[in-house]
Amino acid sequence: MTTTSTSTSPLRPPRARHADLARWLQSRTRTVCEVWVARVNAHPPSSSGQALPPPSETLLRQLYAELCQGLDSGRFTAFDDGLVELTREGYEHGYRLNDLLYIIIALNDQAWDACIAEYLPDRALPLMQALNLTLNNALTHIAKAYSEEAQTAVAGELEKAQRRLTQLDRAKSNFIGIAAHELRTPITLIQGYSDILLHDLTDPTDERAVQVANGLVTGAKRLLRIVNDMIAVSMIDNEMLALHFQPTSLGHILNIVVSDLKGEMTDRSVAIEVAPLDASLGTIYADPQRLYDVMMHIISNSVKYTPDGGWVRVSARVLKAGTDNDDDSVIEIIVRDNGIGIAPDQRDRVFEKFYGTTDLMRHSSSRTKYKGGGPGLGLAIAKGVVETHGGKIWIDSPGYDEVKRPGTSVHILLPMRTGPPATPSRLNLDFDNL
DSSP states (O other): OOOOOOOOTTTSSSTTTHHHHHHHHTTTTTIIIIIHHHHHSOOOTTTTTTTTOOOOOHHHHHHHHHHHHHHHHHHOOOHHHHHHHHHHHHHTTTHHHHHHHHHHHHHHHHHHHHHHHHHHHHHHHHHHHHHHHHHHHHHHHHHHHHHHHHHHHHHHHHHHHHHHHHHHHHHHHHHHHHHHHHHHHHHHHHHHHHHHHIIIIOOOOOOHHHHHHHHHHHHHHHHHHHHHHHHHHHHTTTTTOOOOEEEEEEHHHHHHHHHHHHTTTTTTOOEEOOOOOTTTTTOOEHHHHHHHHHHHHHHHHHTTSSSTEEEEEEEEEEEEEEEGGGHHHHHHEEEEOOOOOGGGGGTTGGGSTTTTOOOOOGGGOOOOSSOOOHHHHHHHHHHHHHHHOOEEEEEESOOOTTTTTEEEEEEEEEESSSOOOSOOOOOOOOGGGG
8 A cells, every 4th residue: 555645735635645545446436436426316315304306326436536646646627616616506506515415425334335345444444534524524524615606695685675775775766856847836826826815816904814725835836846956866866966066155054044933933042152263264155045955954953853942053165175275274163052862773774764763653754843744854864965065964962962952063075165076076185184
C-alpha cells in the first residue's frame, strides 16, 4: 500500500492522494457504486416531508468515477464540480442540506461494508480512513455549495420582490396623481360656486344660510388642499416637481404662514413666535409657493403635537459651509416646540408618505387640532420640496412623553442662492463642518 503527498485544492489537506484506494474503488464498482446508487434510489430524500425525485443515477455514477480519479491523481477539481452539480440539482428538486449529506454518507457506509467484508481490520482501516478524510471534505464542500445556492435563490426572490414593490409604488403614485388631477377640476368648481353663494347669493341677515355657505367654502378649501398635497407627492415620487425660482423673502413667507394659521387656531392657546431674522439673510432665490408649503406643513405639524398653552418658535440664520467658496453659505431654519416629542425610532419615519400616529377611530383632518389626524403627506412633501431645492431636513427630539413634553426641533438647510440655479442640483456641502 502506497501513500503519496501532493498539492491539492483548498478543501483538500495534504496526503489526499491515495492510489491504492482509487484502484480498489474502481475495481469494486459493482459492489460499492451500483449498490450505493440503488440504495439512494430506494430511499430518496424525504426530510422535507414530501416525496421528492431521487438524484440522477448518471450523475451519481459520474461522481463516483470523479472520486476515483481524484484519489488517484490528488486533483479533485472534477469531483468538487460534480458535488456542486449534485447540490444544484438537489436544491432545484427541493432537497434539504441533510438530504444531500445523506447521499455522501450512504456512499461512505457502502464502501465500509464492502471493505470490511473483504479485508481484515488492519488492512481495511487505512483505506477507510483515507476515504473518510476525502468524503468529510466532500460534506463541507456540499454545505458550502448549498449555502451559496440558498443565498442566490434568496437574492433572486428579494430582487423580484423589490421589482414588484417598485411597480406597486409606481402604480400607487400614478393612481394618486391621476385621481388628484381628476378631482381638482370639480373641486375648483365647487369652491368657486360656494364663494359666489356665500358672497353674492346669501342674505347676510340669514344666519342659517350664512353658516351653510361658510361650511361649503371651508370644506371645499380643505378638500382642495388635500388634492394639491396628493398632486405634490405624486410629482415628488416621479421626480417631476418643477420649482419656479425667483427673489423670495423668507421673513415674508413666515409671516404669512403664521397669519394663516392663527385664523384656524381660535380654540388653541399655542403661541407661534418668529424670532428676528439674521440681518445677513436678505433676499434669496427659491420657489416662494413651495417654500410656503414647507413652512406651513412643518409649523402646523408642530402646533398639532403641542398641547394647549404651549409654544412654537421659528428662527433662521445664515451658516458658512465647510468649503472655501463664499457662495456655499446656507440658511438654517429651525422650528422648535415644547410638545409631546417623538420617539427616536420614528424620526425618519415621519417623512414617509401616509405616516401617522393618530388612532383612526378618533381621526380628525384638522390642520391644527391637538393630535389631530390628516392624510400623512405634509412632512413627506416638505422633505421632497427641501431636497428638490438642494437642501436637507431632519428632526431632533429627546423622545416621546405626553407629560414632560420634551418637544421637537425640525431643522432645515437651504442653499443661500443669490440667483436662480443654472441646473437643478442637490446641495453638496460639508454639513459636519457648518
